[in-house]
Amino acid sequence: MSPVKNMKVRNFHQAKWDEPIIFELGNKGERGILLPEIEKEIEAVVGDGVSKIPKHMNREQAPFLPEISQMQVLKHYLRLSQETLGADLNVDIGQGTCTMKYSPKINEIFATSPKITELHPSQPISTVQGILEIFYKTDLFLREISGLDQFTLQPASGSQAILTMSSIIKAFHDYNGENTQRDEIITTIFSHPSDAAAPAVQGYKIIDIYPNQEGLPDIEALKEAISDRTAGLLITNPEDTGIYNPHIKEFTDMIHEVGGLCGYDQANANGILGIARAKEAGFDMCFFNLHKTFSSPHGCGGPSAGALGVKKELIKFLPVPLVCYNGSEYYFDYKVSHTIGKVRSYYGVVPAVIKAYSWIMSLGKEGLEEVSRIAVLNNNYLLKKVLEIKGTSAPYAKGHHRIEQVRYSWNKLTEETGITTEDITNRMVDFGFHMWSSHHPFIVPQPFTLEPTESYSKAEIDEYIAGLTKVAEEAYSNPEIVKNAPHRSVVHKLITDSLDDPDKWAITWRSYLKKWKNDRI
Amino acid sequence: MIIIMKKVGLIINPIAGMGGRVGLKGTDGGEILEQARLLGAIPESQNRTLISIQKLLPIKEKIELITYPEEMGENIAKKCGFQPTIIGSISKGKTTRKDTQKAAKDLLDLKIDLLLFAGGDGTARDIYDVIKDDLVTLGIPTGVKIQSAVFARNPARAGDLALSFLQKRTIRVREAEVMDIDEDSFRKGIVRAKLYGYLTIPYERAHVQSSKAGSPETENFAHQAIAEEIIENMETNYFYIVGPGTTTRAIMDKLQLANTLLGIDLIYDKKLIANDLNESKLTHYIQGKKAKLIITPIGGQGYILGRGNQQLSPDIIKKIGKDNIIVIATRNKINSLNGQPLLVDSGDREVDELLCGYIGIITGYREKSIYKVTL
Structure with a gap:
């Protein structure tokens, strides 16, 4: 009997607190902090601190904030945390495409050290040499990893990095006097949605390429798409299918032949660090998500950073300032001849950069490569085991290894039992597993995407497989238990119909009261 | 507490699907049906409908199932454990598309909440001729030809979707195509489909192929x-x-x-x-x-x-x-x-x-x- 068959799922039960919204808690006049009265001697020197504010800037009413004690606040958020399946709690490989990995706690200590938190971005350069050194060296590391010539750490997310690439494409064609003519960006349907959305925000027309039968972007379709109107290519590789496009150099060559630029979305770089580089694939630009691949927590788990690199011909378009070193001092370089300007305030998301820097330093060159090799090994072990589960399949590239993740399908199971991927997602929660529910672009029927990264042990992967196996067996033997899941979670079942309907949204408490309670604050 | 009963209509085209097992392509037209019977065809609709309406048993007490006599719904509803309200009349064993249309009209007049119909493209067409967009309907696929988007992928999923709609877990509807082909041409191996119209069907994310990729709003x-x-x-x-x-x-x-x-x-x-x-x-x-x-x-x-x-x-x-x-x-x-x-x-x-x-x-x-x- 294989170890996976011996592995049992946990008898998990999530805490349920019926916790109100924080605005519904507390009492009028209750306070978390009582500030002391200003001392007379101090007031005599600096004034009361309020009267200097111009009258027109004073608000007439106090802000509508919860009035609540510290202890209640603490309990409130602790209860909420118990009602989630966070990255530190569950085996999070079901959140494929997100590169869930261990974010070392020591790096949190670095980032939250007063040496960092007490810094101000407007301090004199001479007093912030340490953090500038970290920025500069992170840039150097990423140059080695990508083969490109200069990085900016200013973009605060992957999508903002794509927007920056798109801005550079525009600036490049503007510089060459071809901006009017070149108004099309090509991407692939399996690339990340922002590869289309960000250039669309810039005003570009978007052309996307569908995959061929092998799951690779159809090169014949690319030939049809390119023209003298092509401004550039923005593409993910490997795509979320986990298939690496071996023809990627042909793609970039074809774009270059018609005068376009190539931007590489490396959000899926976790299986190719130290193995394949943007430079050799022919890219002019690339970005890495420091908050995914380089271990800084991401999404709701922590601030993000999209580190963007370019080859030397494009350095003149990068956002300012660049962090440089003159042999004795780190400094900001604002003299970038054709800069696109700033893409966010100041210099970048400092905590994310610190954590990524620390992670790279702790692993070194060999360690980074080992990260990728273990991530790929874990993924292909998982692939083999998942395909042994009744009702699963892995569309495309049959018999081939995948890189760091796989987009699977429950279609056979759905056809045979009526149980859908959404039902399975709900049932997995009963065993303490989170399963991601976004599998853009939904070409694969009844999709689920798994990405085990290097962080998960074989025992954890086996436990996850045991969970999937159990739920699949239930789908065939006792479908009602799956259909009616979750049974041991905070809420029974979410009605998600309203998620697509802006008329039903209320994204703040104030708008909720206004929209649904007819109450104006 | 007052429980408002939902009215669910059920129409089975009892001969739908009979042609498939004996190698005919559909049962539209009396001659073909007779040919199918001679070839030993057995009604498929009843068993497939049973799979579907079994899914509604958990809310049996909260719905009034209204149907036509005998093989047009009564038999299978009772077999499943429902106590259906029977309306209309038929000639047992000799139903035609006119019976389907008559049943649809009677159910339309009763202002039902959902009409489930079992059949193929020809049945969907008959339902469309009467209902247009006046009712929410859903097809249980039991026919040989299923090109219309008004059918759920299989009978079980039709039942799941109907249950979800009646329990108000999904309240959305969308227009779905009613397609049918020229059966004379089809039997000669020539496929010619025609778009007849659109029926309004319930929509739930989990029951469409591209779950979460789209919805009636996002499609709009x-x-x-x-x-x-x-x-x-x-x-x-x-x-x-x-x-x-x-x-x-x-x-x-x-x-x-x-x-x-x-x-x-x-x-x-x-x-x-x-x-x-x-x-x-x-x-x-x-x-x-x-x-x-x-x-x-x-x-x-x-x-x-x-x-x-x-x-x-x-x-x-x-x-x-x-x-x-x-x-x-x-x-x-x-x-x-x-x-x-x-x-x-x-x-x-x-x-x-x-x-x-x-x-x-x-x-x-x-x-x-x-x-x-x-x-």
Whole structure:
């Protein structure tokens, strides 16, 4: 009997607190902090601190904030945390495409050290040499990893990095006097949605390429798409299918032949660090998500950073300032001849950069490569085991290894039992597993995407497989238990119909009261 | 507490599906049915309907199941454990499409909340003839021919979706195509499908292929975006031939022009020239003029020509030319093809081959996909 068959799922039960919204808690006049009265001697020197504010800037009413004690606040958020399946709690490989990995706690200590938190971005350069050194060296590391010539750490997310690439494409064609003519960006349907959305925000027309039968972007379709109107290519590789496009150099060559630029979305770089580089694939630009691949927590788990690199011909378009070193001092370089300007305030998301820097330093060159090799090994072990589960399949590239993740399908199971991927997602929660529910672009029927990264042990992967196996067996033997899941979670079942309907949204408490309670604050 | 009973109508076409097992392609028409019976066909509809309505047993006490006698619903409803309300009358063992239509009319008059019907494309057509968009309906697939999008993927999923709708877990509805083919041609191996209309069916994310990729709202937004793109790029000296479908309808709606959902409309300079043109009238209008054609894949199989838009004859396509054919479709519609190419079947090999290769599909405002077209 294989170890996976011996592995049992946990008898998990999530805490349920019926916790109100924080605005519904507390009492009028209750306070978390009582500030002391200003001392007379101090007031005599600096004034009361309020009267200097111009009258027109004073608000007439106090802000509508919860009035609540510290202890209640603490309990409130602790209860909420118990009602989630966070990255530190569950085996999070079901959140494929997100590169869930261990974010070392020591790096949190670095980032939250007063040496960092007490810094101000407007301090004199001479007093912030340490953090500038970290920025500069992170840039150097990423140059080695990508083969490109200069990085900016200013973009605060992957999508903002794509927007920056798109801005550079525009600036490049503007510089060459071809901006009017070149108004099309090509991407692939399996690339990340922002590869289309960000250039669309810039005003570009978007052309996307569908995959061929092998799951690779159809090169014949690319030939049809390119023209003298092509401004550039923005593409993910490997795509979320986990298939690496071996023809990627042909793609970039074809774009270059018609005068376009190539931007590489490396959000899926976790299986190719130290193995394949943007430079050799022919890219002019690339970005890495420091908050995914380089271990800084991401999404709701922590601030993000999209580190963007370019080859030397494009350095003149990068956002300012660049962090440089003159042999004795780190400094900001604002003299970038054709800069696109700033893409966010100041210099970048400092905590994310610190954590990524620390992670790279702790692993070194060999360690980074080992990260990728273990991530790929874990993924292909998982692939083999998942395909042994009744009702699963892995569309495309049959018999081939995948890189760091796989987009699977429950279609056979759905056809045979009526149980859908959404039902399975709900049932997995009963065993303490989170399963991601976004599998853009939904070409694969009844999709689920798994990405085990290097962080998960074989025992954890086996436990996850045991969970999937159990739920699949239930789908065939006792479908009602799956259909009616979750049974041991905070809420029974979410009605998600309203998620697509802006008329039903209320994204703040104030708008909720206004929209649904007819109450104006 | 007052429990408001939901009224659920059930119509079974008892002979649907009988042709399939004995190698006939459908049971429309008395002779064929007799032939099917002689070949030993047995009714498939009853057992498949049972699978579907069993899913409603958990809310048995909260619904009133209303159906027609004997094999049109009564038998299977009782077998399943329901105590159905029986209306109407039939000649046992000799039901025809008129019985289906009569039952649909009676149930429509009773203002039911949901009509479940079991059959194939012919049954869907009969239901459509009576119901139009006056009721929410859902097809339980029991027939040989299932091209219409009004059917759930299988009987079990029809039951799940009906349950979800009746429990108000899903409250959304969408328009779904009623397609049927010419059965005489079909038995000779020639497939000719026609778009008859649209029925309103419940919609739930989990029950559509592209779960979470789209919804009635997002589809509507996508239609608007496509229409905007088309209208913005309309050239003044061209006739625009607007093919059938809800995607193309959005263009006409945005231009505030009267349109036919199932027919071919013609506009020039953003003004209506004519509605619902057949081949000869269309030829008359565009003879010697420059024209562009706007079409969308009809049904779930990806045909851009030859299904539901046969008015667009090979001669017309030749005259317009490949470069003047504008294909539009929402991403959701393309994704639902699961990677299968678009198809053409104009009836003329030369024309079909002309259109094969790669084509740009307008999928949104300033967005297009390059997609393969094959025979």
